[in-house]
Each structure stands twice: as C-alpha cells, then as structure tokens.
Amino acid sequence: MTRLLHPSLPDRPGGVPVTTPIYQTSTYELPRTPEAAEIASAVAPTGYYTRYGSPNAAEAEAMLAELDGAERALLLGSGMAAVSAALLSNVRAGTRVVAQTNHYTAALTLLRDVLPTFGVDVALVPQEALPDAAPGADVVYAETPSNPAMVLTDLAAVRAAAPSALLIVDNTFATPYNTRPLELGADLVAQSATKYLNGHSDVTAGVLTGSAELVGRAWETARVLGPVCHPFEAWLLARGLRTFPLRMARHNDNAQRVAEALSAHPRVTAVHYPGLPSHPQHDLARRQMTGFGGMLSFTVATPEEAQHVLRSTVLAGNAVSLGGTETLITHPASLIFSHGGTSDTVDASLLRLSVGLEEPEDIVEDLLRALDT
Known part of the structure; x- marks a missing residue:
C-alpha cells in the first residue's frame, strides 16, 4: 500500500506545455519553512488548498481582470456566488442598499428576503429611478441590461448621483466586450461566467472584478461560505475566454439581425433590444x-401565442441560461412563478431569446416559421 501511495516516477524531460494543465488536486504539499505560513495567509493562494484558490483559477482571473480593466478578479462557483460575495462582504446591520426592482430572480431574493434578515435596509426602486434614489445609499446595486426586458441603467448618472456609495454592477448580459462598468464609475463588477465569458454551456462559474482591496474582502467572505470554482471548470473557462472576442462579435451581429427581422413581423408587437432605434434608451445604449x-x-399579442411560439421553434431550444453557441428561447413568466415571482413581474406575452452563433438566416427562419404557423 505504501508503494501504491508513493510511486517512484522518473523525470519527464521535454518542453513546457502550451496549455496550462488541470491541477486536479484538493491540496498542496507545503515547504517545511516559514514560507508555508505566508502561503496560507495570502489572498487566493494558488498552491495551498483548492477552496482558497488554484493555478487554473488564477489563470482565468488574470484574463478576467484584463478584460474588465480591473486590479484583480475573483473566480467563484456561480454568478450568484459572485453577487452574494459582492453584497455580503460590504453590508452589515444598518447598511442602506438601493437596488432596482428589475433583477435576476435569485438576486432579487437575496435583496428582498435574505439581506433584511441581517438588518440591512434594502430599498427596491424602478430601474429608471435608480439615479434619483441613489443619494444617501451606502451600496447601490445595478444590473444593465436587465433580465428579461433589456432595460438599461445609466451607470454614469448613478455614479454622479451617489459619488460616495459603493456601486456594484451585474454586467452579465452586456459583458466587458460591450460595456466596461469600472470605466463608468462602478467599484465592483459581478458576472455569471457561465454565460458569455465561457460561452459553451458546459461550465457554472462567476466572477468579481474591481480593486484589490474590494476583491480581497470578497475573497474572505467566499473563503468562509465556500463557493469554489474547481480546477476543471476554471480550465474550461480559460479555454472559452480565448475565443470570447470572436464569439461576442458574432453574437452582437446575429442579435441585431434577428431583432430587425422580428421588429418587421406583423405578429410581433414589440422587440426589446438596445441596438434598435425604437428602443427607448437607444441613445443611452450608444453612449454606454x-x-x-x-x-x-419580444412580445406577441397574447400569452397563448407566446406559448405557441415557444412550442414551435426547432432550432431555438427551450432552456434557461444564455450566452452559449446555441440559440435558446424561454417564456420568463412561466419560469418566474417557481422562483417567488408574481403575475405582474413579467409580461406573459414576452419571450426571451439568447441568440447563438448559428447562421443568422437560420435563426430568423426558425422564429418566423414559429410565428407564422
């Protein structure tokens, strides 16, 4: 048994691997010197214990910090882990948080139901009213564009209205390819790396970017709560990031073409896409x-018609999440009930579309066929 546990292996001469290996280990043997204590006390050490960090996580974090123009990034096990770490590391009893009423459902649950149990004062306001409500807040939490109505938050206006508040922004939909919140005054950016950053629907991960101080504080919270992004998932994320700009250019182009085609269809009553001149915040979108x-x-005439379109698409699959290579369609009103939503939360005639990387003509044909049958 001892020999099985401690095999004698020869040196392996050769070159250095081009791709970082997967460090599939839970722990690391430390030097028998005072350096071990230094390793253990570091923020996100790469060779101590995988709940604290890993070489694969560090590689992805370096790439993500570069994308956002941040001092540091923190990789976590999901987008909600990133949102939770950002908020929980910066609030305590008596902290005043101002946030939008339009947010990802789990983020709303955290804001509406969880934080108040700790004595945090949370005010939820209409998204367009956030700049007016922000003065006097200790923390402002924004999401832009919001899910699923594609409403924008004017980040520069929020920053100007509350210059001393900690501004946290969920940038999952836009991604740093399209919006860089830190340059618009945000202090911390949270994203679900499950989505566009990875881009292949095979990873669950989240990321926080910002100053080294704020990211270090969030790491201390995450170290206690334990939302680990494991080495294999971190490796997959780093691999996905290498094609991120190429993918996002195609996503942008495809979505624009799909939005224009839908807006011309007589059975579509509205298309919510910031790239359309008809979007009420198109000028803000062009600036931000x-x-x-x-x-x-997009919305159709009735909830029944929305359900018909959902059942009739072939190329577009009915699945939650977004940002992968494939086009996905969902009916948010049907899904939100199971997560504490109410009947007036989302228009029951609205469908959400994550436009994939297929040929745009094929995506349009699939949707128009579903609308016309």
Whole structure:
C-alpha cells in the first residue's frame, strides 16, 4: 500500500506545455519553512488548498481582470456566488442598499428576503429611478441590461448621483466586450461566467472584478461560505475566454439581425433590444455600450401565442441560461412563478431569446416559421 501511495516516477524531460494543465488536486504539499505560513495567509493562494484558490483559477482571473480593466478578479462557483460575495462582504446591520426592482430572480431574493434578515435596509426602486434614489445609499446595486426586458441603467448618472456609495454592477448580459462598468464609475463588477465569458454551456462559474482591496474582502467572505470554482471548470473557462472576442462579435451581429427581422413581423408587437432605434434608451445604449449584445426579448399579442411560439421553434431550444453557441428561447413568466415571482413581474406575452452563433438566416427562419404557423 505504501508503494501504491508513493510511486517512484522518473523525470519527464521535454518542453513546457502550451496549455496550462488541470491541477486536479484538493491540496498542496507545503515547504517545511516559514514560507508555508505566508502561503496560507495570502489572498487566493494558488498552491495551498483548492477552496482558497488554484493555478487554473488564477489563470482565468488574470484574463478576467484584463478584460474588465480591473486590479484583480475573483473566480467563484456561480454568478450568484459572485453577487452574494459582492453584497455580503460590504453590508452589515444598518447598511442602506438601493437596488432596482428589475433583477435576476435569485438576486432579487437575496435583496428582498435574505439581506433584511441581517438588518440591512434594502430599498427596491424602478430601474429608471435608480439615479434619483441613489443619494444617501451606502451600496447601490445595478444590473444593465436587465433580465428579461433589456432595460438599461445609466451607470454614469448613478455614479454622479451617489459619488460616495459603493456601486456594484451585474454586467452579465452586456459583458466587458460591450460595456466596461469600472470605466463608468462602478467599484465592483459581478458576472455569471457561465454565460458569455465561457460561452459553451458546459461550465457554472462567476466572477468579481474591481480593486484589490474590494476583491480581497470578497475573497474572505467566499473563503468562509465556500463557493469554489474547481480546477476543471476554471480550465474550461480559460479555454472559452480565448475565443470570447470572436464569439461576442458574432453574437452582437446575429442579435441585431434577428431583432430587425422580428421588429418587421406583423405578429410581433414589440422587440426589446438596445441596438434598435425604437428602443427607448437607444441613445443611452450608444453612449454606454460599444455593441448591443446577444440577448433580446419580444412580445406577441397574447400569452397563448407566446406559448405557441415557444412550442414551435426547432432550432431555438427551450432552456434557461444564455450566452452559449446555441440559440435558446424561454417564456420568463412561466419560469418566474417557481422562483417567488408574481403575475405582474413579467409580461406573459414576452419571450426571451439568447441568440447563438448559428447562421443568422437560420435563426430568423426558425422564429418566423414559429410565428407564422
């Protein structure tokens, strides 16, 4: 048994691997010197214990920090882990948080139901009213574009209205390819790396970017709560990031073409996409975004017609999540009930579309066929 556990292996001469290996280990043997204590006390050490960090996570974090123009990034096990770490590391009893009423459902649950149990004062306001409500807040939490109505938050206006508040922004839909919140005054950016950053629907991960101080504080919270992004998932994310700009350019182009085709269809009553001149915040989108993303939503005449379109698409699959290579369609009103939503949360005639990387003509044909049958 001892020999099985401690095999004698020869040196392996050769070159250095071009791709970082997967460090599939839970722990690391430490030097028998005072350096071991230094390793253990570091923020996100790469060779101590995988709950604290790993070489694969560090590689992805370096790439993600570069994308956002941040001092540091923290890789976590999901987008909600990133949102939770960002908020929980910066609030305590008596903290005043101002956030939008339009947010990802789990983020709303955290804001509406969880934080108040800790004595945090949370005010939820209409998204367009966030700049007016922000003065006096300790923390402002924004999401732009919001899910699923594609409403934008004017980040520069929020920053100007509350210069001393900690501004946290969920940038999952836009991605740093299209919006860079840190350059618009945000302090921390949270994203679900499950989506466009990875881009292949095979990873669950989240990321926080910002100053080294704020990211270090969030790491201390995550170290306690334990939302680990394991080495294999971190490796897959780093691999996906290598094609991120190429994919996002295609997502942007495809979504624009799909939005234009849908807006011309007589059975579509509205298309919600910041890249359309008909979007009420198109001018803001042009100022705040360099591209308009791969997400859109559209409404039809009745909830029954929305269900018909959902059942009739062939290329577009009915699945939650977004940002992968494939086009996905969902009926948010049907899904939100199971997560604490109410009947007036989302228009029951609205469908959300994550436009994939297929040929745009094929995506349009699939949707128009579903609308016309």
